[in-house]
Amino acid sequence: MAAPVPLAWRNLAHDRVRFVLFAAGITFAVVLMGVQLGIMNAMLDSNTVLLDRLHADLVLVNPTRQSLLFREGVNRRRAEQARQVAGVASVEPVYIDYQLGMLRHTAADPGTRTQTRRIRVIGVDPDSQVLNLPGVSSRDWEKLRVTGTALYDRKSRPHPDQTQYPGESVFGRLEENVQTELSGRNITLVGNGFDLGFDFGTDGTLIVSDRTFGEWLRGPYTPPGVDPLADIDLVAVRLDPGVNVVAVQRKLQALFSDHRDVDVLTRSEMIAREKWFWWTNTPIGFAFGVGVALGFVVGLVICYQILSSDIADHAAEYATLKAIGYPNRYLSWVVMQEALILAATGFVPGLFVTLGVYVLLSHVTGLSMQLTVPRAGLLLVLTIAMCVASAWLAVGKVKKVDPADVF
């Protein structure tokens, strides 16, 4: 049999200028979807950066705590119980508070030092290395042992007027040795800072020692005689090397099954739970989902127009193919191939443009926009689905081509 003829490719590539325009149309749709997905993911990601930085294999969390934003904690006894389980290397408490940390503006002018702003405060044992924060050295962690010191977030929400206040955050200038007030007590910023960023719950973050956290934030609201650090927000569980994470997770779940006051989650499960909360309890999912759908529909219309015009341009030739004995399914497959070629040729440049837009938007907005392989994969799937759907619609036209018209 004669060698196959790549008809779909030839039809598309025959007029190069037209083909470039076709690919540009699909690229546009890919970028539209990619940017919407990027912003959506960036917003969801921003809420889980802290969990990403958590150095833990498993996390103990209160089952009623749908988000880190809420207050419900885990009793210290549960952490101690977890420590006894075989395979557990260490158990480290992490304290988080979104409500009680009020940071006074750091501006030098006393006239403007009246302004305070709520800030997230995280309390950890400086020796625990429970947070993996690039840029924070062991010396910085050592400095944190002194009560009244805090590490600061360089990526706190920027001041809206960067022209007048370049490099300043909404809390003022955050840098080493700056002295200000946290919840009415003097505090000194130490170290070179870390990068967690702002999100829906907070404009920035301070990390203090668990001791400072207990005395300054929890102490005033804890009855006398009660340990202010008895209630832990997150318990980071690290396992011995080579231990099966799921097996230990099941052991811990079995251990706490009677009490039902602890959820034992892997870190990725914890991240997914946090994202799910923000996805379902904010308009992010809907707003950007509509944006992605809009991009999908725009791309579908563009692709449909391309395929329809190709069918109209080649109606006589397609009719001839039918007349000489090609079945409808062959012609449908040609249209489908054209759609897949358009998907491929539009996706590759679209991916690069999307990447460029991510870099630009990250720079401008401070959002952390990351194009990971799974996200690029999702974008590819959406692009293929978009083109295949348009081909499915256009196939009707090629099926209607009447072979009798060729005479």
Place this chain on the structure above:
Amino acid sequence: MSSKTTLPPTGSPVLRITGVNHYFGTGDTRTQVLFDNTLEVMPGELVIMSGPSGSGKTTILTLIGGLRTLQEGEIEIWDGERGDYRKLRGTPEPDLVHVRRLIGFIFQRHNLFDSLTAMQNIRMAQRLQAGPSDPDANAQELLQYLLLGDRDIQSKPQKPRFHYKPAQLSGGQRQRVAVARALVNRPKLVLADEPTAALDANSGLAVVTLLRNLARARPDSELAALVRDENAESESSGLASWQIALLKTIAAETGTTSLIVTHDARIMNLADRIVHMERGRIESNVVVAERLFVRDGLRQSPPFAALLPEEQQKIADELLIGVHPDFPARPDQLAAHPGRVEVFEPGEDIVRIGDPVNDQSKFYLIRRGTVEVWRATQNGEPLRKVAELGPGRYFGEVALLMNQTRNATVRAIDRVEMYTVDRATFDRHKTVSRPFIDRILENFRVNGERLD
């Protein structure tokens, strides 16, 4: 190439159309465009369909090709791979697709993909069949023959157009690529709509010669007559000698039937059968060989030889049954044209000596078979065999002319088919050539030697 295909049994058609009606539109706008059309086409025939615009030629072509749904009547096409006829009435689309693959279509417009080269356009057709071991060589041979290879009609070297896209080809060259696409699988049935309309004389001749040689092999002398004079002006029409040589390779397999809608007089003269349509009806279906056979047979007879050619043609056309004289007529074919051909079994007397001449008396032209003539030289003597007559010979005109009894007995030796002219027809035309006939009669009266 369809080398595994078989032709229908001898005497059976490759295409049979029976009582085909067709309508366009629905409801109040429903209009009948074809009326009770019946036609048989034999293997290897070159059939020309003629008729004015709107007479239904193209519609019937699309019905034969399975491109339209057959509404009434039946069309049967011989499927050489299956060894059986495929009926188109009520055939579902997937089966129609298979029917279409049996056919080579040549359209008035080339309908080539502008994105594909000549070879790729042809390959689109080749992909539908398990073809020869080297499909590209097969396609290139066809293109070469059609003057798109490395030699032109004057045998001068030229750049092959194998890998040219349609935009780089002239209108005629594109049409030739389309012809190659239609014939590359060597279909046993070709449907063509004005295939030579866009072609120059040389290319048109090449296409028609190819179709004729795919139908049946032609003697070398016939092909040699087509070779153009190399020393003549460039306008001289004909084929190059290398084309003739190539033709034998390309058309090694014969038996292709072609139905061609055309107004090109150059092709008309080459037809085996001419089907004329008027207002949706097949008005005439003439096998050219049969018409020549009958006309030449009649011409031998002095009463008919005296007629004007138009009158001879008219009588001949009234005798035709649409079957090549090489083939015996089937009963249904005889029944479709009652009174035109009579059949006599071996030993049966066709006329007897002494039979009176009356209104039922006829003039006979032998179509097939052999008869023997018996007569008495003198009164009272027993009959003796004086002659044997074969196809193309005639008898029975003298008794009709002289209004006297038959003077010989004519008996069938084997199965004999006979064209017959009845007395009414004979007498009608006799008046036209009265002076000539009188001279003939005088001659008979003087000599008294003529048979019957």
